[in-house]
Amino acid sequence: MKNNIRVQRAIKNITQAELADMIQVSRQTINTIESGKYVPSTVLALKIARVFEKPVEEVFELEEDD
Amino acid sequence: MKNNIRVQRAIKNITQAELADMIQVSRQTINTIESGKYVPSTVLALKIARVFEKPVEEVFELEEDD
């Protein structure tokens, strides 16, 4: 699974810490999701996509090995 | 988080076991997700939504307490 959170953050001009605050998780959670270290739950994916005003599919994308 | 997997399955007329096979998880995983016992990972949500040919947001929905 890949994501483009970094790009979406840039578009909205918000930091990892700000995004973390908005969806009530730790900054490390955002950091590790963004860097692909782990796959978030659907609750987080929906919240993140909602912040960016994009469908989940535009922020998170399945890869071959998923 | 709530979901309407049961409805989507009915539309496509597939069983829990069939859905499980399609996305390579156990039938119990489908059963417990469908009955709201736990929230799936984003990988599973994307795969499930893809089977139903619906955006993730149409299958999984955030609630107040999420």
Add this chain to the structure above:
DNA sequence: TATTAATGTCAATTATGTTTTACATTTGTT
């Protein structure tokens, strides 16, 4: 260059998702 903001990372811990096996219950069909 010095300072601050932002990001990266690590270790430890807790919480949650997922699998497996197995059995019980419900629903549909003959």
Add this chain to the structure above:
DNA sequence: AACAAATGTAAAACATAATTGACATTAATA
């Protein structure tokens, strides 16, 4: 009623997500 298919459920084990706190590094700016 009997049988089969589908669904519900439970416990144990394992895998992964998420938090916390702390510190290192990089980027931006005065």
